[in-house]
Amino acid sequence: MMKIADNTVVTIDYELKDEQGNVLDSSDGGSFAYLHGARNIVHGLEQALTGKSAGDQVSVAVLPEDGYGTRDDAKLQAVPRSMFPAGTDIQVGMQFHAEGPQGQVLMVTVASIDGDQITVDGNHPLAGVTLKFDVNVVEIREATKEEVDHGHVHGPGQTHHH
Numbered sequence: 569m570m571k572i573a574d575n576t577v578v579t580i581d582y583e584l585k586d587e588q589g590n591v592l593d594s595s596d597g598g599s600f601a602y603l604h605g606a607r608n609i610v611h612g613l614e615q616a617l618t619g620k621s622a623g624d625q626v627s628v629a630v631l632p633e634d635g636y637g638t639r640d641d642a643k644l645q646a647v648p649r650s651m652f653p654a655g656t657d658i659q660v661g662m663q664f665h666a667e668g669p670q671g672q673v674l675m676v677t678v679a680s681i682d683g684d685q686i687t688v689d690g691n692h693p694l695a696g697v698t699l700k701f702d703v704n705v706v707e708i709r710e711a712t713k714e715e716v717d718h719g720h721v722h723g724p725g726q727t728h729h730h
């Protein structure tokens with residue numbers, strides 16, 4: 569029986585909860601396919617799935633270091649309201665794209681608002697969260713050479729430009 573290894577395409581059903589049991593994400597009864605070994609999914613889950621077979625059920629708690637990282641308060645930054653697009657009704661929890669120090673695109677979340685001073689948080693929304701995954705392994709197949717070259721899955725339900 570085929571086992572999950574690098575350069576296999578793995579189809580899973582999954583549910584992701586935090587430590588309090590709140591559902592954060594799920595494949596919602598559908599199936600989610602990813603390329604194993606290509607960091608398409610968080611490292612801790614990828615490690616837990618290595619060597620599993622179709623039909624296996626995996627429950628794993630992934631610590632922040634192996635998930636979306638630990639929280640870094642240095643990523644909280646106060647910026648003037650004038651930095652935001654004019655006319656935007658800024659609310660706590662809204663997300664914006666910002667440019668990082670090396671010109672990379674960052675997603676920031678509005679953490680608090682004090683008059684014209686807006687505090688944004690550049691941490692991933694799931695940074696610092698222990699991720700509890702319940703996974704059913706549905707299907708495993710060899711990746712095509714093209715998929716390995718691209719670092720992601722091709723096929724039904726996958727949309728991207730070539």
Ligand code: ZN
Binds near residue numbers: 718720722728
């Ligand atoms: Zn591609």
